[in-house]
Amino acid sequence: GAGVSQSPSNKVTEKGKDVELRCDPISGHTALYWYRQSLGQGLEFLIYFQGNSAPDKSGLPSDRFSAERTGGSVSTLTIQRTQQEDSAVYLCASSSPQESTDTQYFGPGTRLTVL
C-alpha cells in the first residue's frame, strides 16, 4: 500500500518568508510525528499528533513553528519568518494502533533550504 508522502520534496526560500510543509500519513494511522534532521545530525523530534490533537509539541524550536492536522489525516508544518538555521530535512512519520505503536514509518522528507 501507499506509504507516507510529503510535499514538496525540496523547498528553497528566502530568509523571512513563510513556508508550509505537508505530510500525508499512511491511511488509518492515527499517530503522526514531525522530526527534522540537520546536516550530519540525528533526527530531532518536533511534534506528535494523536488524531487532530497535539499532546506533545515540546520539540518545536520556537514560536515561529506551528503544525496542525485535520480530519485525522493530513498535517501541515508551518515555519514563519524563516531563518537560515531552519535549513534541514523535515521528516514526517506515522504509526498505527493496530500494529506495535513503536513502529513509525517515515516519509521521504522535505529538504528546506533558507537562503
Next chain:
Amino acid sequence: RKEVEQDPGPFNVPEGATVAFNCTYSNSASQSFFWYRQDCRKEPKLLMSVYSSGNEDGRFTAQLNRASQYISLLIRDSKLSDSATYLCVVNEAGGYNKLIFGAGTRLAVHP
C-alpha cells in the same frame, strides 16, 4: 550528555567482514529500543527492534544490556549493500511514543 550516543564512524570494512556498532542511552526508564537504517538522502527505515533477550535477523544481531544502558548491533558477512548510516533509537520513557535518535554510525563496505 546526549540522550542517545553513538560512535559516528565511519567504519570502513571489506566485504565479508563482521562489524559491531555500540550505543548508550541516558534514560534508564526507556522501554523500547531499535536500530534504523538510513541510506544517503533517504528516510530512516526500521531495521530491527532490540530486546533484552537479544534478537537475530539473518546476518544482523541486536543486543540490549539494560543494566549498562547499552545497545549493540552486529553485522556478519558484510555486503556492499549494507553501506548506510545506522541509527540507534530509543523510545522516550513516559512520552507519547516519541523516538530519540542517535546521530548515527556510518558504515562503508568496500569490495
